[in-house]
Amino acid sequence: QLQLVESGGGLVEPGGSLRLSCxxxxxxxxxxAVGWFRQAPGKDREGVSCISSRSGITxxxxxxxxxxxxxxxxxxxxxxxxxxxxxxxxTAVYYCAADLLFGSCTERDFSSxxxxxxxxxxx
Numbered sequence: 192q193l194q195l196v197e198s199g200g201g202l203v204e205p206g207g208s209l210r211l212s213c214x215x216x217x218x219x220x221x222x223x224a225v226g227w228f229r230q231a232p233g234k235d236r237e238g239v240s241c242i243s244s245r246s247g248i249t250x251x252x253x254x255x256x257x258x259x260x261x262x263x264x265x266x267x268x269x270x271x272x273x274x275x276x277x278x279x280x281x282t283a284v285y286y287c288a289a290d291l292l293f294g295s296c297t298e299r300d301f302s303s304x305x306x307x308x309x310x311x312x313x314x
Contacts, residue, residue, distance in 0.1 A: 227272045270287060
């Protein structure tokens with residue numbers, strides 16, 4: 192059974208940093224494309240950043256370019272999202288997702304999802 196578990200969310204002040212983790216069990220995450228998505232209250236879920244499996248091609252939404260970094264630790268079967276210079280508008284539930292194929296960094300192209308972790312940016 193494929194399972195993804197997110198962690199690392201929390202409350203942080205504007206300008207602060209968080210590192211989100213997406214740990215996989217039941218499968219080898221290195222063989223999968225992985226995406227980070229977020230959903231703010233009253234808004235649709237949106238793609239934040241994605242990474243392909245073999246080539247490691249990365250994608251960042253404009254909202255996170257220059258501030259967010261996605262990376263893999265294959266030994267730990269984990270994908271991370273380092274978020275710096277956080278803004279109040281980054282407040283959302285953050286989800287990781289995985290799929291064997293990497294079509295696009297959109298919700299419809301990912302089949303396995305974690306339960307999410309809350310990120311709140313506020314002073």
